[in-house]
Amino acid sequence: MVAILLYRQGTLNLMLAPAFHLPVLLGGIALVGLVVVRAVTLWGEAGEQAHSHGHDHSHAHDHGHGHSHSHAHDHGHGHDHQHEHQHGPDCDHGHDHAHGHAHAQDDEEGHGHDHDHSFAPVRYIPLLLPILLFALNLPNTTFSNEAIARRIGEAVELVDAQAKRVTATGDVEDLAFSELAKAAFVPSQREYFTGKTVRLKGQLWQFDNQTFTLFRLKINCCAADAIPLKVRILSPDPIQGFEQREWVAVSGVVRFAKAKDRDEYIPVIDLLPDGIRKTDPENEYLSS
Numbered sequence: 499m500v501a502i503l504l505y506r507q508g509t510l511n512l513m514l515a516p517a518f519h520l521p522v523l524l525g526g527i528a529l530v531g532l533v534v535v536r537a538v539t540l541w542g543e544a545g546e547q548a549h550s551h552g553h554d555h556s557h558a559h560d561h562g563h564g565h566s567h568s569h570a571h572d573h574g575h576g577h578d579h580q581h582e583h584q585h586g587p588d589c590d591h592g593h594d595h596a597h598g599h600a601h602a603q604d605d606e607e608g609h610g611h612d613h614d615h616s617f618a619p620v621r622y623i624p625l626l627l628p629i630l631l632f633a634l635n636l637p638n639t640t641f642s643n644e645a646i647a648r649r650i651g652e653a654v655e656l657v658d659a660q661a662k663r664v665t666a667t668g669d670v671e672d673l674a675f676s677e678l679a680k681a682a683f684v685p686s687q688r689e690y691f692t693g694k695t696v697r698l699k700g701q702l703w704q705f706d707n708q709t710f711t712l713f714r715l716k717i718n719c720c721a722a723d724a725i726p727l728k729v730r731i732l733s734p735d736p737i738q739g740f741e742q743r744e745w746v747a748v749s750g751v752v753r754f755a756k757a758k759d760r761d762e763y764i765p766v767i768d769l770l771p772d773g774i775r776k777t778d779p780e781n782e783y784l785s786s
Contacts, residue, residue, distance in 0.1 A: 500632045501526025511781045512637045515717045637721075643742055646703065649726045650713060653705045654764055656755040661708055661732035664751040664768045666695045673698050675714045676784060678752065678765045679727040688754045688763060698729065698767065699747045699777060707736035712748060712767075716784045724783060730755070733769040745780070749773040 504510050505523040514522065631637075673696040681687035704710040710731050715724040731748055740746065750767035757764055 499526065499530065500628050501529070503632065509637070511783065512721065514720050515783060516781065518719070646713075646726075646743060649715075649724075650703050650711060650728060653709060653711065653730070654760070654762075655758040656730070656764060656766070657758055658755045659709075659732070661734040662751075662768045663734045664770060666749075666770060667693060667751065668695055670749055671696050675700055675727055675729075676716070678729055682754060682763045682765045691752045691765075692754060694752050695749070695770070696752055696767070697747060697749045699745070699780070700729070701743045701782070702740055702746045703742060704737070704740060707738060708733045710737070712746070714784050715782055721783065727784070728764075730764055730766045731769055731774075732766060733774075735771075737769075737774060740774075740776070745777050746774055747777040 501522050504513075505519060505526070510519045510522060671694060675698060678691065678696075678698065681691050698712060700712040700714045702710055703713055712729045712731050713726045716727050717724045731750070748767060748769060750769045750773050753766050753768065754763040755766045756762070
């Protein structure tokens with residue numbers, strides 16, 4: 499049930515890449531099904547055992563000496579019988595018959611049972627841990643600002659870091675964040691995107707009034723392996739009224755600036771006039 503509720507409430511967005519959300523849901527449904535099946539079988543077994551503890555022991559002993567013995571008993575006992583018979587005038591001898599009956603009973607029905615029903619809480623810790631975290635509403639947020647700052651780091655110094663005043667050239671294209679991040683490493687892609695007017699959505703990390711980074715966190719599996727994809731945003735005019743990590747949509751013209759003292763290109767967007775606005779948040783993590 500915890501797995502199903504994590505999926506329904508969107509908490510998995512804080513923990514796992516979207517590709518793993520459906521398997522978690524299906525796994526939760528499968529586990530609930532197994533629990534139901536197991537509960538039904540245990541109920542049946544309990545009913546059968548409740549009717550299997552009544553026993554009646556009856557032992558009849560018949561001896562070919564003109565008499566019979568019938569004994570009904572529930573516990574261990576011993577019998578000793580002394581019989582003397584006359585078989586004729588010339589035959590006088592005694593017969594000694596000893597009958598010993600021993601019935602050992604374990605528990606109540608003569609069965610040996612050795613079950614360890616001792617309570618061992620340590621067995622339940624792996625099951626209780628996710629339930630406890632869910633009850634405490636954990637996790638309920640992603641990385642702290644300090645953690646984000648460490649991942650983003652200081653703004654890389656660029657050869658051409660001067661903000662440019664630009665105007666829209668052609669239609670504004672909505673761009674997937676990862677496209678621009680990948681293009682920085684491929685010369686042909688840098689050439690293709692340079693000069694295009696694009697719209698990009700992400701979280702803001704501001705360094706000063708005219709320079710900030712737009713970032714998204716990319717994860718392959720879980721939140722612990724998240725890395726930031728970053729695009730430098732330069733504005734010719736001061737930008738104010740935004741908070742760190744706030745979701746924004748920016749519009750501007752793409753170029754790629756070389757990092758100083760590094761053989762690396764950084765994607766840069768020169769902001770259009772009024773080219774930044776607040777927007778609704780999305781899943782903080784990208785899986786591709």
